[in-house]
Amino acid sequence: MPRSLSLSGGTHRPLSEGWALVVTAAGAHAGPATVDATAGLPAPVPGTVAQALEHAGLFDREKPQPLHDKDVWYVRTLTEFGSGAAQLRFEGLATVAEVYLNDERFLTSSSMFEAHAVDVVLTGAEDRLAICFRALRPFLDASGPRARWRPQMMETQGLRLVRTTALGHMPGWCPPIDAIGPWRAVSLLKVDDVEHITTDLSLAARLAEGGAGVLDLSFACAADLSDVRLECAGESCAVTRAADGRWQAALTLPQVEAWWPHTHGQPHLYDAHLFVGGKTIPLGKVGFRSLEIDRGQDGKDFAVVVNGERVFCRGAVWTTADIVRLPGAKEDYRPWLLSARDAGMNMLRIGGTMAYETPAFFEICDELGLMVWQDLMFANFDYPAKDDAFVAHVRREVEQLLDGIQASPSLAVLCGGSEIYQQGAMLGLPERIWKGTLTEEILPDVCGKGRADVPYVANSPCGGAMPFSPNEGVTHYYGVGAYCRPLDDARRAQVRFAAESLAFAHVPQARTLMQHLPVPALHHPRWKERVPRDRSASWDFEDIRDFYLQEIFAADPARLRREEPDSYLDLSRAVTAEVVEAIYGEWRRPGSFCNGALVWTLQDLLPGAGWGVIDATGEPKPVWYGLRRAFRPLQVILTDEGTNGLYAHVLNETPQTWTGTLELACLRNGEQVVVSGRHSLTLPPRGKQSFAATDLFGAFFDTTYAFRFGPPSHEVTVARLLDGAGEVMAEAFDFPLGRSRAFYDTDIEVSLVKSDRGWCLDLETKRFAQSLHIEAEGYRAEEDWFHLPPGGRKRIRLLPRYGVDVSALPGGEISHIGSRRIIRF
Incomplete structure (x- = not known):
C-alpha cells in the first residue's frame, strides 16, 4: 500500500476496539449473516486469535492448541462514523481472509504480509464490518508446483506456497502457536476532499x-x-x-x-x-548516512561501511516481542531494543523465519543507533518463482515494507531470505538448482527500486566454495556451538561476516526460573521442552552447552547435574558468557578477518534455557552481560598467540581520540603479582593497536605457559584499560592453565553507597574472584557475572525494578563460582 497523506481536514480513526471474536468449525458460515457476534469474545485489534483466547483464559501458550483447522470471525459496527465515502485500511491479515461490509464481500486477502486500502461508502445506519479468517490447514496441505528439495526443520511443506510466518511451524525452535487474526492495525479514513x-x-x-x-x-x-x-x-x-x-x-x-x-x-x-x-x-x-558493502580486493570480504568507516557489526537475531500477540507498537518494542542497545549491540537481524515488524520498530532503531539487517520472509524452501500470482504477492509485500520505512537510516541490509542456498547445497544439489530467479532477480529488482541506498544480499548465508563457507561473504557460523569445535576454530574458520552464530541453550537467572519455571532443572519434561533442538537431531543445545562446560571448566556435566545441580546451573550460566566473550575478542582483534557477527538469538519465546540472550520476561541472562563486555566500543582484548606469547589489543571505535594507560599483571594464587607492566597510549578515532606482553614487561616472561620451562608461575593474567583519571574503562583476562585452575574461595568486601545515580555497590577483593553474581531484592545489577581482580574498588550500579521503593536500603547477596561463600549486604 503506497504511503499517503491527507492534506485536507480528513479524520483517520483506528478501529482498535469494539470487536467480537467468534471461533467456528471450518466452513460453518459462508458469510457473516449467520454469525452470532453477540456470543463472541472481546478481541483487541491489532491482535491475534491466540491473544484474545489467552485473555479469556481459553488458551495456554505453554500448551497451545491448534487453531489453523478453524474459521475465526471478527465483527464490529461502524455507526459512529456516519455516512459517506471512506477508506478502510488493513495493515496485515493473517492469513487467508475475507472482509465484508453489510454482508457484502469487498476484499479477499491471501498473504499475511500485504496491506490493503479499499474505498467504501458508509450508510450511516447499522454498518457492520466483518473479517473471516479461513482455516489455514487446507491451504497448507494443498499441493502445488513440485519442490526440488524439502526442508526438515518445518512441520509443513505448504509454507512455501502460503505467504505467512514460519513462527509456530518449526518444531524444536518455537512453540506451535498459530498466527491468526488482524495482527496489524485496521483503520478508517474519512476525507472531506479525496483529491x-x-x-x-x-x-x-x-x-x-x-x-x-x-x-x-x-x-x-x-x-x-x-x-x-x-x-x-x-x-x-x-x-x-x-x-x-x-x-x-x-x-x-x-x-x-x-x-x-x-x-x-x-x-x-x-x-x-x-x-x-x-x-x-x-x-x-x-537521518542522513551513506552505506555500502566492501567486498575487498579479492571480492571475498563482507564489511559494512557507514559514512566511509568500516563498522564491526555485533548484535543478535530478533525473534518477536511476544510469540502470542506478535505486537508492533513502540511500547512493545522499546524494552527489547533498549536492552539490545545497552548490551552494546549495533545491529539486529530480522530473519526470514520470523515476521516483518512495523515502522515503529525502525523508528526506535533510528533513535537508538541500531542498524537492521532485514531478511525478506523466505527461508529454506524451494519457492515457486515461476508462478505469476505468487510473484505478484511477493512484489507487493516487499514494496509495502519498503514504503513504510523509506527514510529510515537504520535499515542497513536487505537480504533475499534465510538458508535457501544452504538448504539446497547441503542436500547435494548443484548451484543452478538452489540459486534461482527469486533471490537473484525478482527481489533485488524490488529492493533496488524501493531503497536504492541499502545494499542487497541474495541470501544468508552466501559466498564461498559452498554458500555456508565461513571464509567468504556471509556465513551462519556454528563451528563454535552446534558443531562442537574448539574455541580456536573461530580463528581457523576465517569468518568474514556471520549473520547468525554462537547458539546455545542459555540458562536464565535464578529469579526467572523460580517465578516462571519452578521445576527441577534438566530432568523435568517442562524444562527439556524449552530447550531448543534441530528437528530429528539426536542432541539438543543443552548438550552443546555441556560440551563447552567440560572444555572451559574441566568439569563433568553429568556428574554435576546429579550431585551438585546448583553448581551445575551456575557453571552453565557462566560458560556461555565466557565463550561469547572469548570468541568476540578473537573476531574483533586487529588482524582478524571478521567484520561482524550476530548471535542467535536476542530473546526467548518462553521462559527457559532457550537461545535468547534475554529471557522471555525481558530479564537479561548471564550471557547478555558477557556480550555487553565483549561489545564495548573502547576495548582491551587478550589473545594467546602460542610461542609468540600473549598479546593485548586495544580498540577505540569512538569518534574521539582516547588517551589512557594499558596495565598488565600476572597473578599467582589469584593475589600475588609475579610480573606486571604498563604503557601510556593515545588512540585516534577508530584506532587500534596491539602490544606483546613482553614489551610491556620489558623482558621475557612465559605469560601463556607455552614453553613450559618448569612449573607454571601464575594462573590468571589481568589487563586493564584506564583513563586519565584512573577509572577502569575495560578489562580482559587470560587463563593459561584453564579457568578451573583460577577458582579461589575468596572473601568480598561490600559497601552499599547512595550516589547521584542511585544505589551502588562498591566491591573489593584481595584475591581473584571468578564469575561474580549479584542478586539484589528489587534491583538488577548493571554489571553481573564478571571477574573481580584484586587491587582497586569496583562500583556496580543497582538498577531499580518497577515499583521498588528506592528510598529503602537494598539488600541481597553475592556469590562467585569456585566458592561456596555467600556474601550478604
Whole structure:
C-alpha cells in the first residue's frame, strides 16, 4: 500500500476496539449473516486469535492448541462514523481472509504480509464490518508446483506456497502457536476532499559527498496545490509540479550531522515537514548516512561501511516481542531494543523465519543507533518463482515494507531470505538448482527500486566454495556451538561476516526460573521442552552447552547435574558468557578477518534455557552481560598467540581520540603479582593497536605457559584499560592453565553507597574472584557475572525494578563460582 497523506481536514480513526471474536468449525458460515457476534469474545485489534483466547483464559501458550483447522470471525459496527465515502485500511491479515461490509464481500486477502486500502461508502445506519479468517490447514496441505528439495526443520511443506510466518511451524525452535487474526492495525479514513490525498509518496534522505545532507521528496496529488514547501533542520525549499504531474523537491542541508550506529557516533535525526497552504504536515524523522558493502580486493570480504568507516557489526537475531500477540507498537518494542542497545549491540537481524515488524520498530532503531539487517520472509524452501500470482504477492509485500520505512537510516541490509542456498547445497544439489530467479532477480529488482541506498544480499548465508563457507561473504557460523569445535576454530574458520552464530541453550537467572519455571532443572519434561533442538537431531543445545562446560571448566556435566545441580546451573550460566566473550575478542582483534557477527538469538519465546540472550520476561541472562563486555566500543582484548606469547589489543571505535594507560599483571594464587607492566597510549578515532606482553614487561616472561620451562608461575593474567583519571574503562583476562585452575574461595568486601545515580555497590577483593553474581531484592545489577581482580574498588550500579521503593536500603547477596561463600549486604 503506497504511503499517503491527507492534506485536507480528513479524520483517520483506528478501529482498535469494539470487536467480537467468534471461533467456528471450518466452513460453518459462508458469510457473516449467520454469525452470532453477540456470543463472541472481546478481541483487541491489532491482535491475534491466540491473544484474545489467552485473555479469556481459553488458551495456554505453554500448551497451545491448534487453531489453523478453524474459521475465526471478527465483527464490529461502524455507526459512529456516519455516512459517506471512506477508506478502510488493513495493515496485515493473517492469513487467508475475507472482509465484508453489510454482508457484502469487498476484499479477499491471501498473504499475511500485504496491506490493503479499499474505498467504501458508509450508510450511516447499522454498518457492520466483518473479517473471516479461513482455516489455514487446507491451504497448507494443498499441493502445488513440485519442490526440488524439502526442508526438515518445518512441520509443513505448504509454507512455501502460503505467504505467512514460519513462527509456530518449526518444531524444536518455537512453540506451535498459530498466527491468526488482524495482527496489524485496521483503520478508517474519512476525507472531506479525496483529491487532497497524496499517493505514492516517496521520501529519501542521503549523505552526499562533502558531508551535505539531501532530502528528496516526491508525491502524486490530483489537486492544484499552492504554496507547498519542504522543511528540515532549519532549511526549506519549494515543492513544485514536474512535467509528469508529480510534486517534487530536493532539499540540501549543508550543515547536517550524519547518522551513526551508536557504537561509532551519534544517531542524529531531524524532523521533516511539508507545508501546504499554511498547514504543517509532519513527515517524520529522517537521518542522513551513506552505506555500502566492501567486498575487498579479492571480492571475498563482507564489511559494512557507514559514512566511509568500516563498522564491526555485533548484535543478535530478533525473534518477536511476544510469540502470542506478535505486537508492533513502540511500547512493545522499546524494552527489547533498549536492552539490545545497552548490551552494546549495533545491529539486529530480522530473519526470514520470523515476521516483518512495523515502522515503529525502525523508528526506535533510528533513535537508538541500531542498524537492521532485514531478511525478506523466505527461508529454506524451494519457492515457486515461476508462478505469476505468487510473484505478484511477493512484489507487493516487499514494496509495502519498503514504503513504510523509506527514510529510515537504520535499515542497513536487505537480504533475499534465510538458508535457501544452504538448504539446497547441503542436500547435494548443484548451484543452478538452489540459486534461482527469486533471490537473484525478482527481489533485488524490488529492493533496488524501493531503497536504492541499502545494499542487497541474495541470501544468508552466501559466498564461498559452498554458500555456508565461513571464509567468504556471509556465513551462519556454528563451528563454535552446534558443531562442537574448539574455541580456536573461530580463528581457523576465517569468518568474514556471520549473520547468525554462537547458539546455545542459555540458562536464565535464578529469579526467572523460580517465578516462571519452578521445576527441577534438566530432568523435568517442562524444562527439556524449552530447550531448543534441530528437528530429528539426536542432541539438543543443552548438550552443546555441556560440551563447552567440560572444555572451559574441566568439569563433568553429568556428574554435576546429579550431585551438585546448583553448581551445575551456575557453571552453565557462566560458560556461555565466557565463550561469547572469548570468541568476540578473537573476531574483533586487529588482524582478524571478521567484520561482524550476530548471535542467535536476542530473546526467548518462553521462559527457559532457550537461545535468547534475554529471557522471555525481558530479564537479561548471564550471557547478555558477557556480550555487553565483549561489545564495548573502547576495548582491551587478550589473545594467546602460542610461542609468540600473549598479546593485548586495544580498540577505540569512538569518534574521539582516547588517551589512557594499558596495565598488565600476572597473578599467582589469584593475589600475588609475579610480573606486571604498563604503557601510556593515545588512540585516534577508530584506532587500534596491539602490544606483546613482553614489551610491556620489558623482558621475557612465559605469560601463556607455552614453553613450559618448569612449573607454571601464575594462573590468571589481568589487563586493564584506564583513563586519565584512573577509572577502569575495560578489562580482559587470560587463563593459561584453564579457568578451573583460577577458582579461589575468596572473601568480598561490600559497601552499599547512595550516589547521584542511585544505589551502588562498591566491591573489593584481595584475591581473584571468578564469575561474580549479584542478586539484589528489587534491583538488577548493571554489571553481573564478571571477574573481580584484586587491587582497586569496583562500583556496580543497582538498577531499580518497577515499583521498588528506592528510598529503602537494598539488600541481597553475592556469590562467585569456585566458592561456596555467600556474601550478604
